[in-house]
Amino acid sequence: xxxxxxxAEEKMxxxxxxxxxxxxxxxxxxxxxxxxxxxxxxxxxxxxxLQQVANISVPEARMxxxxxxxxxxxxxxxxxxxxxxxxxNPNNDGTVIRLVFPELTxxxxxxxxxxxxKKGEAAKVAIRNIRRDCVDTIKKAQKAGxxxxxxxxxxxxxxxxxxxxxxxxxxxxxxxxTKEIMTV
Numbered sequence: 001x002x003x004x005x006x007x008a009e010e011k012m013x014x015x016x017x018x019x020x021x022x023x024x025x026x027x028x029x030x031x032x033x034x035x036x037x038x039x040x041x042x043x044x045x046x047x048x049x050l051q052q053v054a055n056i057s058v059p060e061a062r063m064x065x066x067x068x069x070x071x072x073x074x075x076x077x078x079x080x081x082x083x084x085x086x087x088x089n090p091n092n093d094g095t096v097i098r099l100v101f102p103e104l105t106x107x108x109x110x111x112x113x114x115x116x117x118k119k120g121e122a123a124k125v126a127i128r129n130i131r132r133d134c135v136d137t138i139k140k141a142q143k144a145g146x147x148x149x150x151x152x153x154x155x156x157x158x159x160x161x162x163x164x165x166x167x168x169x170x171x172x173x174x175x176x177x178t179k180e181i182m183t184v
Contacts, residue, residue: 004141005158008134012127012166019123019170023177026112031064031101033057041073041080050077064099071095104181113178120174124167131163 024034033056040047050056054068054077068077074092081090081099091098104112135156142152 004134004137005155005162008130008159009162011130012162015123015126015130016166016169016173019119019173022119023116023173026116026177026181031058031060031062031099033064035086036064036066036081039080039084039086041076043073043076050080053077062101062103064101066090066097066099067095068097109181112181116174116177116181120170123170127163127166127170131159134159 021037024032025037026035033051036050036056039050041050041053042048043053050066053070053073054066057065057067059065066077068074071094074094074097077097078090078092081088081097086099088099088101091100138147138152138155138159141147142149147155
């Protein structure tokens with residue numbers, strides 16, 4: 001495979017994994033520790049990811065239990081969760097923090113699925129931009145005489161096939177996450 005195509009495929013793969021990471025933070029009615037991935041806690045003056053200062057477990061389908069290794073962090077963890085966009089009030093009993101996920105309403109499910117589609121569209125735009133950059137690089141190489149016109153056409157077609165493949169993967173991811181959210 002021609003080098004610009006390899007670079008384009010790497011970037012498209014990163015776009016897809018970023019989308020999957022974004023989707024893992026969207027809660028779908030069930031407790032998922034990934035919703036806490038972006039939360040950082042002030043730990044002795046430095047922002048530290050929650051996973052590095054506490055144990056997070058899922059004892060029930062709709063509950064997360066956060067047990068800090070240092071009890072003095074309970075208030076800081078509680079504040080960080082309240083300040084985040086998780087949308088759940090933490091319950092603290094002095095030793096652990098419990099997050100109880102309420103059942104999603106139909107309206108909230110629809111809002112979440114719109115958000116999922118919006119993130120999917122953004123990923124598709126990013127993939128198309130990667131294709132455009134790749135095709136520009138191929139055209140420059142042809143103008144500079146590094147590749148023939150036939151190779152240019154072949155590589156541009158290859159870039160389009162790559163784009164179609166990744167757009168299809170994004171569509172599947174959007175469909176899967178929307179189905180997960182809409183399932184009661």
